[in-house]
Amino acid sequence: MLLTITTTHQSASDLSWLLHKQPDKCQAFSLGFGTAYVFYPQVSDTECSACLLLDVDPVALVRGRPGALESGPLDQYVNDRPYVVSSLMSVAISRVFASALNGTCNRRPELIDREFPLVAKLEVLPCRGGEGLLDGLFAPLGYGIEATRCPLDPVFSQWGESPYFSVALSKTTTLQTLLTQLYVLIPVLDNYKHYYVGESELTKLLEKGHRWLGGHPQREIITRRYLKYQGRLARRAIECLEEGDPSFQDIANPSPTEQQLEEPPKLNQQRMGAVIAALKAAGAKHVIDLGCGEGRLLRTLLSDKSFGRIAGMDVSSRTLERAAARLKLEELPDRQRKRIELIHGSLMYRDQRLTGYDAATVVEVIEHLEAYQLIAFERVLFEFARPQTVVLTTPNGEYNGKWAHIGATGKRHRDHRFEWTRDQFNSWADTICARFGYRARVLGIGETDEALGAPTQLGIFSQDINGGAQ
């Protein structure tokens, strides 16, 4: 919450002209969430420092927030906002140093474009993503970076390190450039904003970043974080920046630090395709997708007239809301709307609403279940819902060895309770068939390795007409 700008330019006090703050005064500005103080601890012809000290009022910060029960750092009074350089500092810069940030200086206009040797000290700056990101953001812009990490808790050194740094950035540049880049990059490093991000944020980013962001190697992550991961806004930002910068084309792929490396997108397509093929082969008309998530499979089913009634069930009501939005349920014509139903439910509970479908799909779901949950799921699906056909996919754990970043012993997702080998999946399928009177076929989906098999296992279970359940 302390920003100190120092210059050794001759004469150093030019800084105060640009900042539009008198060097022999201490000034206070009220900012809604607290008070900003500006003062000069040091003024001479050879060196001049200006401090912007932000005194955040934590009570006002929490109280003033609508929907304060959403999760996030501001829900609690115990939060780091009063102590760190965050988006609150960006706001303070834009208010207290507005003229410098906008490049105006009525009394000494010749200073505006003059480059000074400047040092900005930020105490303390949260860097979510570590020192590497700090370098990644500022080094390409030509800053010298000195960063000291604050210990998390000296009494419990085993708890690891804190995300906070005392940072000094030095560069010979105009004050406006320095402030603009700080304005944008502080919240990017913090990866948090205390206010709602909308359309106007996009405009602000384009306005503040048009000179330097287009060519920045980390523009993808900057845009995404600045716009709080709102994909639509971020894509538009990139498009706009791209127009002004031809060099952009060579960075089509998102940066690997941000991209979930689980698997190439191709596999997902192959999996969905195989599920649809299995449904068609079984002649299934009415289909329920269990654990439908945001409705990727439902969308395909809905667009295919050979399917009749379609339902998606998920345990998260929020996910279902997103699915409804992505499927644009409210805008569908009546006849289409009647075909599809979203059900909030759980695979742990027997549920009347799951009956009456020809087929159920269970795509990449069971590996999230605990042992006792899997037992309940088996009965919910195969004993009570009892569709003619069940199409189920789950990872083949053996294949993980092919991915260096997971490794033979690793799992593809933190929440996976198990990733079965092909033998394990086959023997599970056999047990299901014997207990509930089904027949199973098992396929490998995706690029097949001779020794390790395919990345995804697909089981097609069909009710056995001849033999009943044991």
Add this chain to the structure above:
Amino acid sequence: MNIPIPNLSLVVLVGPSGSGKTTFAHRHFRSTEVISSDACRATLADDENDMSATRDAFELLHFIAGKRLAAGRLTVIDATNTKRESRKPLVQIAREHHVLPVAIVLNLPEKICRSRNEKRENRTFGPHVIRQHRAQLRRSLKGLGREGFRHVFVLKSEQEANEATLERVPLWNDKRTCHGPFDIIGDVHGCADELEQLLEMLGYLPHREGGVPHYRHPEGRRAIFLGDLVDRGPRIVDTLTIVMTMVAEGQALCVPGNHENKLKRKLQGKNPSLTHGLAQTMEQLDSLPDGTRDAFAETVLSFIDGLISHYVLDDGKLVVAHAGLKEQMHGRGSGRVREFALYGETSGETDEFGLPVRHNWAADYRGRATVVYGHTPVPEPLFLNHTVNIDTGCVFGGHLSAYRYPEREIVSIPAAQVYCEPAKPLEPEPSGLTAQHHHDSLLDAADVLGKRIIHTRLRSGITLREGNTAAALEAMSRFAINPKWLIYLPPTMSPCETSQLAPYLEHPTEAFDAYRTWGIPTVVCQEKHMGSRAEVVVCRSTAVAAERFGVTGEGTGAIYTRTGRRFFDDRPLEQALLDRLDRAITEAGLWQALNTDWLCLDCELLPWSVKAQELLRTQYAAVGAAARGSLSSAIGALRQIADRPDLDLEWTSAPGDSAHPADPGELLDRYRSRQARTRKYEEVYRAYCWPVSGIDDLRLAPFHLMASQGAVHTDKDHHWHLETIAQLCRADPGLLIETQHLTVDLTDPAGITCGVEWWEALTARGGEGMVVKPLAFSCRGSVQPAVKVRGREYLRIIYGPEYTAADQLPRLKSRHLRTKRSLALREFALGIEALERFVRGEPLRRVHECVFGVLALESEPVDPRL
């Protein structure tokens, strides 16, 4: 004419327009019992004569009739009903709801009808309509019985119609006023030796008169026989004699079994196959001496003929039927009810032993009445969802069993021999679990989702909103442990009212005042341990876990958080802790003292850092680190300006700005005290952390002994809990810590002062604070089960490191406790209800409903700092 009407029936009035049906209906029935087609027409079309609305009006009429009958209410249909087609759906509706259809026909002369209609202004149709109605009626009269009407009453004149009286009569199966006690006896199948032993064991004394034993219980208990007295066994005649005598003398009730039904057909001269033991019955009847044989057979026939399919007893709390009965059929009368009571529900298929595949109606049973039945032999009495099958296959060499009601005990006599080889061996459930536990491995979404109202002993009608149950479904499915372990979730706890004293947010005075205001004389103050809430269910063995909880392969218990999540991801550590606890309970002698093999303990598990590690790192320690770094640099900068001689040391604010400038010296002081406060904050959270490398670093502080076999201990006061737990703690002081406490008499000023000082000392030592509870555990009304008073320093980790600052504390004092308190009361009631239901052995869904309710209420948004 006196017209007897069964209490629950569908009364169909039949008669031409103007025959006086409406008048008749209003004379004999409550207006709400009568559904008239005219009224339905008016409801839909604003005109009771609007014939275009007729079709819809009848749809509505049928709908209302169906709903009323489903709810068990007598219903009268006021419409002409002279056509067969219009009566047919009514008979259908009556059948669907297993209700007797009764027809009351007003067959009055045409001229009376006509003259009545002429007097009505709104009846514009001509006389031909009445003639038509009468013609239809004439054609119908004979066939009403065949159409399905069980009783038909025809009133032929105005006088008859006026003088008719109606009498409501209970159904034959309605014995709600018989309250027992009863001894309900399963399928005897001619095993009279065992029957005599069983009756004597149950305390019935035989008086022999004329060679016939007359059994009678000296305390007035009555026996109920569940049918299948005959066939297969060696002494069928004696069995029939004993039972018929008891029934005749009012010492017993008897419902028919399928074997009686078949015997009846045989005795009526029909020719059923002599299989399944009927041959033995006929043989034994035939061997009776010539003089008595026919008379006996006749007595048996009339006895069987008079048996009622099932009985509803004791205010509807007990139902008996040979093969059981689903809830919709209790107290109803129809052919299908009788069929079900005799044979159960079969799918029409047969299994590999050639026996009919039975639909397990008991698995779907949701009723509150206990249903006792037999019919299907089982190795042990089979309890499932408030039903019990007590046919323990005596004739197949099993047992003859009785269910004592209301004691709910089983008394059994082993068969002296195998009298008949069973077609299918009597084998216990392969999973080793009881039928109930096996059934309970799957819960039904319909029992938890949507808006729900739960009735608990402590608080009736707790409403769960739909959004909250949806949230709970997600929490339960994604994070909670096996629901079979979740027999209790603790309620949320409200803090005391905000303190009036300037430096405090919470202070004991308010807690004491509150309890005195609630009329509580004595409270117990308990040290509040700063760890994480842990609920512990511990069994003596895995066998006990299977027997009591129906859990296999998950060790001897579970330790879970207050939201039902597994406390330890490290399962061996969890089991090691449970083992330690088991040893301590053994050493303390609590298994014996409480006569139990499992316990449910409400505890705090320490240190805080073991569960809250992530939170500590990312939130508490992080805030400390940020404060440390930034405050010291701010202080450095502020000191530098103090060193600048040329500086104008007055703060100014920009024109129009409301900021309050301060002296830089003051600002420096302010930052120094900020630093001091954040250092205190670091000390606070550090006190609750220590490194944990294994079980020896863990501490468990139990403070409530919630339940054990057959008992929920909320009927005992907190002294009992603390003393019993103290015994336990002394058995393993390395792991278990006692809870310090102080009893305060709220009518004694000295005692109150003592309580305040006790809290001050506790918090001065770095304690979190205390919990104040009424001495008696369980309280009704608005008395909070517990109120917390947290220490001034501790609250830094709740309200912020610097909350004690003069510009923060006064603003934090406005807090709203109402929602939190109301939740605490409702969650308390639900938690206790869950335990009580579990201890009573109710099905898991009934326990789960309450625990689920606690989770649902916890999704209600409340200020998290309270």
